[in-house]
Amino acid sequence: MPAQQLPRRSLLRWSAAGLGATALGALPLTAGCDVGGKADSGGEGTGEGKITALFMQQAGYSEADIRAMTTDFTAKYPKITVEPTFVAYEALHDKIVAAAPAGTYDVVLIDVIWPAEFGSKKIVTDVTSQFPAAWKTDMLGGALKTAEYQGKYYGVPWILDSKYLFYNTEMLGKASVDASTLSSWDGVLAAAQKIKDAKLVKHPLIWSWKQAEALICDYTQLLGAFGGKFLSDDYKSVAFDTGGGLQALQWMKKTIDDGLTNPNSLESLEEDVRKVFSEGSAAMALNWTYMFNAANDPAQSKVAGKVEVMPTPTGTGGSPGVNGSMALCVSSGSKNQKAAWTYISYLTSSEVQNKYAKSSLPCWGKSYDDPAVVSVAPKMVAAAKKELGSLISRPEVPRYNEISQILQAEIQQALLGKKAPEKALADAAGQAKSLLS
């Protein structure tokens, strides 16, 4: 046996032995023992000191807004220091999950689709007892539901948002389309056809249909417009594969086939939609509130001053907007939960929200009558007042993320023409069924 073979052999043997020993050591003696590792449990804290907060860097309040709010907060509460962290929306959920056992963040921003999951898994704390009764009447209904799951509040609503229809007034004028006809999806298609025929733009519509949550937001809004439902009323079975859910997907596919929808929609997120629209490469688009301000800003838009907004168009079943709200939560691993709550109470207060209404509209009912808020963007506020009255929610179930992933892939199969819409949704329903029990 050659000499140099020995170290390698024995190294392998030792590694295997080490791995085996570790596995044995880590193996609980009885089934069903603690296998998750040891977690730091959180605590109230003194209400002072340092806290960390996790935000997203997308739509809603900008990073600059949040840093400015935080500076004002620390001026008011000098005994608390805040360290904010910003990630892309696509990374937000997974970062909250991965950081949970270590309690890295005291405050986390969560999407309206996560309270069921984060609440039932105790990643964020139940704040029902701290939630003042007045908030329940003063906050708008759509906002209030954001962090609620099974009658408990897991956070405080902060970003109240839905998708609105934005349009380029110049293109509409050149194609002699009356903006009031955009109040229905049929009107939108007719207008898009006119704009395409007038060769003002090759594809009048752009959407965020990338394989991501953004696709489900657009789909939900259309599903609502066609009178569809995601799940049966008892949340026990799937309902998107028939009626309005199916019609919505067929409608989406048709707009691609007719050349009205930009095929690049299938690789676009909300920010891509904003860029294409701001470049003047699309005439109409659905997007969150923040696009009104951004697309009218000459520094980042070629169509500034030519952008108007209206509530989402009506289909055969109404015109609900997708509930795209977000809430601030105290993480259960936080050791300074009192200070975290002080920070959250400050950020969500109507004074702070009114001040930054330009980026994101307030969650408080009375703000919409405040002249200071209305004057920031009268058209935006008018559209919001109407749309926020009727919102459609994505399913509030703990395994929503998995259902969404399945649906994203199958909807894209249909949009790419690889499967008929009926087949794609039936396949999605088949896979999603077992996740509801």
Add this chain to the structure above:
Amino acid sequence: MTTVPPPTRAGRSRRGQVLLAYALLFPAALVVFGVVLWPAGRALVISLYDVDSPFAGTYPFVGLGHYGDILTNPRFWTAAQHTLYFTFASTTAEVLLGLGLAHLLAAPMRWRWLFRGIVILPWALPTIVNGAMWRWILNAQYGALNALLTQLHLMDDYRSWLGSDPFLALNMVVVADVWKNTSLVAFFLLAGLQTIPGELTEAARIDGAGPIRTFLRITLPLLRPTLAAVLVLRVIEAFKVFDIVYVMTGGGPASGTQTITFLTYLQAFSAQRFGYGAALAYLTVVAVLLLALIYLRLLRQQEMKAI
């Protein structure tokens, strides 16, 4: 002590050396155990339980249930197909291009050091940066590739590279990976080329062999051990592909670029099915371990040849 003969001076110092060696190895062993073996062992245990939250707690034991679920799940097999295709296409292209590049870099020419320096640059880029760069190059709306191809009149209009066709998108991810990793392969092969004595190729030339015959009969056989080693190394790396997919396509369109490791990530973190995710990761480990054994065997053959 009295019956045992006193240790000789040489023996004592030898034992001291052994102790010193173990003492010096201890920190490294601790690190290896702490960051490799312990997590690996924990992951193996977790893969046997239905762990559905990141916290400590009581979870039901499912034995090999997750492994069974995975192997009967069509999503896994689709992801496996993508992974195999990605691995095959990217390593083949990298080795072929790398071979050509290595020859160019070995050729006697002026500024050779400069060219060698430039060629290593793509490999020096972090994968995340490379992925983001290619995503911009391939952007359907304002990407550089669309601009180049339309300005050269090779294409009439801008087109979508990452969103219109799942297979095209997968190939574009391959292109981005090849761009980055070809230089690594080239440098491995360049090192291999430099071990081939110049007299051999010279002799072949004198005997009347042309450049192609010289390459096939002299260079290639002598380069084979290096070639095999770099091939296996790249296959292992390609098999584990995750970050470039995450940045460039997010697994889309229509899950067409979802690889096994990407599926693992989605299941473990987005769906919080940590047990299932750990089982998926272990299947990858088994596949990579087999490849690693081949690699070690090849390395040993090379060493034996060197003796």
